[in-house]
Structure formats: structure tokens, C-alpha cells
Amino acid sequence: MSESGRYLYAVTRGLEPQQLAGTPGLDGGHLDVVEHLDLCAVVSDVALDEYGEEGLRRNLEHLDWLERVARTHDSVVHAVASVGPTAPLRLATVYLDDEGVRRGLAERCAELDRVLGQVAGRLEWSVKVLAPATPVVSTAERGMSGAEYLRRKKASAEDKEINDALLMDLADKVYEALADGTVASRRLQPQDQRLTGLAGTMLLNAAYLVQDDDGPAFQSHVKSLQAEHHEVSIECQGPWPPYSFAVLEQ
Amino acid sequence: MAEPTNTPVSRPYSAAVGESSRPQPANLADILERVLDKGIIIAGDIRVNLLDIELLTIKIRLLIVSVDKAQEMGIDWWRNDPMLTTSERGLAEENRELRERIKTLEAGDSPTAASGGTGKGSS
The missing domain is CATH 3.30.70 (Alpha-Beta Plaits)
Structure with a gap:
């Protein structure tokens, strides 16, 4: 088992982790919520040998892999959008740990807030x-x-x-x-x-x-x-x- | 830091999905278009060269069945082909070319006219 990273699917607000119960993440991973102020990032663990820089470069060229990841990514985003305002992330946004995710949220905090306001409802x-x-x-x-x-x-x-x-x-x-x-x-x-x-x-x-x-x-x-x-x-x-x-x- | 805006709690699909006649699984082209070209970009710890992704989508647009084959054909060819860049420009272009060819042929004595017009004239 290689090291794992945190794959980010979407940013939302006011999400309770149990609202996503039943929706699997990539490779069956459990979906977690990482918070920064009132922003909630939906993430799951992914193996870095598959989703690290090397791995992504290699895997993104394989259509089967890409399709599987794209469909899972989309289904998680749909699940998030069914419970709250949602800003979907582009495919393959990966952090090393939750701290990285929080830093990412903090850097774009104001803009994410604006975007969520625009798409809410x-x-x-x-x-x-x-x-x-x-x-x-x-x-x-x-x-x-x-x-x-x-x-x-x-x-x-x-x-x-x-x-x-x-x-x-x-x-x-x-x-x-x-x-x-x-x-x-x-x-x-x-x-x-x-x-x-x-x-x-x-x-x-x-x-x-x-x-x-x-x-x-x-x-x-x-x-x-x-x-x-x-x-x-x-x-x-x-x-x-x-x-x-x-x-x-x- | 922005103030948390006072947006109503939205329950997006509850209303809309009931009306939708088709159950989701969308086609792959639509999903890829959205997850690769749209959506928020935040720099993760893992840096994927976006250009790589762009090349990838171009390859996919070329021929979804065979990425390798697309690579063989070369990327520049796709970039410069108006037919593939946007469909409508492609049509206009094709029509213009056809008209020009017909004019040339009608003008009469192009040696290729005799072949019945099926030749791939490129003049």
C-alpha cells in the first residue's frame, strides 16, 4: 500500500458527512468533509502511486482509467449538489493531506464564497x-x-x-x-x-x-x-x- | 475573507429530478467536457501539467476509441482543422471550398474536369 493523498471533488457549505453516506469515492474510498470557516471540501483518500504526479500523467492517457475517475468524480459532485450549493472541482485536484486542502480553501476563500453564492439554489x-x-x-x-x-x-x-x-x-x-x-x-x-x-x-x-x-x-x-x-x-x-x-x- | 452570505439552503434536485424523464447516466463526452474543461481550478499539492490535460482532451475529441491513434495523427493537425475546431466553421469552410472548385471546373478547361469531379482537387 503506497502513501495516500486527498482527492478533492467539490466545495460546498453546511455539509454533514452523513449526508453523503452511500456515495462511494474513487476506488470505493470513504468521503470525508474538510472544513475551513464555513466552506466544506469533499475529499477521499487516493493512492499516490496512482494519483501522484507520475501516476496521473500516466493514467490520464488511459481512457478506461479516465472514464472511471470521471464518472466517479461526477457522481460525487452530483451527490454534493443534491444537498447544497456546489462548486465542482476540476478533475484530479489532489493534496497530500487535510492541511493542504485547508490551505487551498483558505487561499481562494473569498472567491469560493462568491461562487457558491452565485450557484446556490x-x-x-x-x-x-x-x-x-x-x-x-x-x-x-x-x-x-x-x-x-x-x-x-x-x-x-x-x-x-x-x-x-x-x-x-x-x-x-x-x-x-x-x-x-x-x-x-x-x-x-x-x-x-x-x-x-x-x-x-x-x-x-x-x-x-x-x-x-x-x-x-x-x-x-x-x-x-x-x-x-x-x-x-x-x-x-x-x-x-x-x-x-x-x-x-x- | 468574505462574510458568509445568507443564501437559502438549497435542495437542488428534489424539485428538478422528479420532472426529469431520463435517469442520469450521462454520456462520457458530456461528463469529460465538464470534469476536464469546466469546474474550479485550485492548485493542489500534486501538480498536473494542465497542458497535459489539454492534450489529452484534444486526443479524446479526435478519436475516443483510440488515444494512441490520435497521437499518431499529430496534434497540430487537429488544432488547425476548422472542421474539428468548431463544426459550424467547418461547414462554411467546406462550402466555400466546394464553390471554388465548382467555379474552377466550370471555367472549363481544367484538366481534372474530365475525371468526373471525384478527384480531390486542392487548387
């Missing part, structure tokens, strides 16, 4: 707008002249361009329409098709910070926009802990 919703997969239309036909082929090809390229522009406009409109009534919104980088495994192009990948109570209304708003616009698919996922809105100024 609010959750993140994700909205993606996807264009339908473009069918591969064969413009070439047997016996077609070269000129005719080119004419059709040009027409289809023009149609596509017009269509793409319309879809982008629509994505912008959806983004703005949904922002109405939310606390904050952000556009994230559209995800690559190969990563999502989805057939269509992602036109919009947005995150919204929404009051807890407004979640259902937000979801119906998405549904009504989908009903109006069949040319795209609008997906709403959530609620997430406020990952995209808990941001410290660097």
Missing part, C-alpha cells in the same frame, strides 16, 4: 441542437453529361450552403430564446461527431444556469421550441451541478 441544464445527418445524395447518373453533373453538383452545394446558414440562424435563435428567464447562459464548443457518436452535426452546445424551481418550465420551453422546429433536434439534459458556471477568476 441553481442548477445547470444542457441544451444541444443537432442538424439532421445529411443524406449522401448521388448527383451522378449513368449517361449524364459532364455539364449536367456539374450543374447539379453546384445546385446541391448551394442548397446545402443556404440550408446550413438557416440552421445556424435557428441554433442562435434557440440559444437566445432559452436564455430568457435563466440566470446565465454559456455556449460551449460543439462536440465532435466522432466523440458523441451522433449522426448529425452539433449546431449548438449550450449550458444554462436555472433556478431550481424553474427546471420544469425550462424543460417545457425546450419541448415547445422542438415542436416548432422539426428541422433540427433539440436535446435537453440535466440537471447538472453547475460545472459551467462555478468559475474562479484566475
Whole structure:
């Protein structure tokens, strides 16, 4: 058994350790709460040969390892967010001991407090707008002249361009329409098709910070926009802990 | 030190989750996007070079199935490929290229025109 360190998942306020009973940390580790003033850091023990500098550098390159850690990290953050205002930490924030964790909290104390105030009582919703997969239309036909082929090809390229522009406009409109009534919104980088495994192009990948109570209304708003616009698919996922809105100024 | 702000005790999911039709397990792309790119950064005792993480995410965005393969392909290629940097820019770019190619072909006598337009002209 190698030396252990303390892995930090999230910062919150007013958390009793027993509120997280039943949620396992990384590698089944027990979740503990380290406090500094009214800030509570949720931590668990991790082996430093796996989560030390060497170990992380090596392990982060392995997708299986990364997936396991990412999913556990996320599930702990979800559990914390289900009981109080939550500032999720970026993956792989590791201290040598509780003293280090307290020092980390103390250094960013005021900012963490501000962030928690911003996200308290609010959750993140994700909205993606996807264009339908473009069918591969064969413009070439047997016996077609070269000129005719080119004419059709040009027409289809023009149609596509017009269509793409319309879809982008629509994505912008959806983004703005949904922002109405939310606390904050952000556009994230559209995800690559190969990563999502989805057939269509992602036109919009947005995150919204929404009051807890407004979640259902937000979801119906998405549904009504989908009903109006069949040319795209609008997906709403959530609620997430406020990952995209808990941001410290660097 | 900031005063502890007087925020209401929030019980985030109780209301929202009941309405949600889909039980969570989110897809890996969504989780990685959040835990690697978002969230608070506090310097831990263990210093992980953030650049390493950035490279890692780029590799993941490239090809989730094979990180090694992505590495073989080279990182710069990804960085400079508008198609992958953002989808919309990629589309616009592709369209522009197509239009230019068609113009060239229509202008007539490009020797590649005869091949039926399936060639990968890069002019």
C-alpha cells in the first residue's frame, strides 16, 4: 500500500458527512468533509502511486482509467449538489493531506464564497441542437453529361450552403430564446461527431444556469421550441451541478 | 475573507429530478467536457501539467476509441482543422471550398474536369 493523498471533488457549505453516506469515492474510498470557516471540501483518500504526479500523467492517457475517475468524480459532485450549493472541482485536484486542502480553501476563500453564492439554489441544464445527418445524395447518373453533373453538383452545394446558414440562424435563435428567464447562459464548443457518436452535426452546445424551481418550465420551453422546429433536434439534459458556471477568476 | 452570505439552503434536485424523464447516466463526452474543461481550478499539492490535460482532451475529441491513434495523427493537425475546431466553421469552410472548385471546373478547361469531379482537387 503506497502513501495516500486527498482527492478533492467539490466545495460546498453546511455539509454533514452523513449526508453523503452511500456515495462511494474513487476506488470505493470513504468521503470525508474538510472544513475551513464555513466552506466544506469533499475529499477521499487516493493512492499516490496512482494519483501522484507520475501516476496521473500516466493514467490520464488511459481512457478506461479516465472514464472511471470521471464518472466517479461526477457522481460525487452530483451527490454534493443534491444537498447544497456546489462548486465542482476540476478533475484530479489532489493534496497530500487535510492541511493542504485547508490551505487551498483558505487561499481562494473569498472567491469560493462568491461562487457558491452565485450557484446556490441553481442548477445547470444542457441544451444541444443537432442538424439532421445529411443524406449522401448521388448527383451522378449513368449517361449524364459532364455539364449536367456539374450543374447539379453546384445546385446541391448551394442548397446545402443556404440550408446550413438557416440552421445556424435557428441554433442562435434557440440559444437566445432559452436564455430568457435563466440566470446565465454559456455556449460551449460543439462536440465532435466522432466523440458523441451522433449522426448529425452539433449546431449548438449550450449550458444554462436555472433556478431550481424553474427546471420544469425550462424543460417545457425546450419541448415547445422542438415542436416548432422539426428541422433540427433539440436535446435537453440535466440537471447538472453547475460545472459551467462555478468559475474562479484566475 | 468574505462574510458568509445568507443564501437559502438549497435542495437542488428534489424539485428538478422528479420532472426529469431520463435517469442520469450521462454520456462520457458530456461528463469529460465538464470534469476536464469546466469546474474550479485550485492548485493542489500534486501538480498536473494542465497542458497535459489539454492534450489529452484534444486526443479524446479526435478519436475516443483510440488515444494512441490520435497521437499518431499529430496534434497540430487537429488544432488547425476548422472542421474539428468548431463544426459550424467547418461547414462554411467546406462550402466555400466546394464553390471554388465548382467555379474552377466550370471555367472549363481544367484538366481534372474530365475525371468526373471525384478527384480531390486542392487548387
